Amino acid sequence: MDLNLRNAILSNVSGNNTDQLKATIVEAIQSGEEKMLPGLGVLFELIWENADEAEKKEMLETLEQGVQQAAK
Structure with missing residues (x-):
């Protein structure tokens, strides 16, 4: 059985409004379930692909700070 996980995730959230997307995230x-990580990855991919360079820079800086705090 060939399952395209990315398409399945996108299908599950298509038509969701901002409140529904926030609730999903x-x-x-x-x-904290590992099985949710691929879905978050697909959503992040959409954010990244639709962000301009300034937004990407801000996301990377925020991510760097988060990673540093998590490592403490």
């Missing part, structure tokens, strides 16, 4: 993070 918050639930995935709060659950």
Whole structure:
């Protein structure tokens, strides 16, 4: 069986409004379940692909700070 995980995830959130998308992200993070990580990755991919260079720079700086804090 050939399952395209990316397409399945996008299909599950297509048509969602901002509140629903936020709820999906918050639930995935709060659950701490490993199975939610691919979905978050697909959503981040969409954010990244639709961001301009300034937004990407800001995301990378935020990510760097988060990684440094998590390592403490």
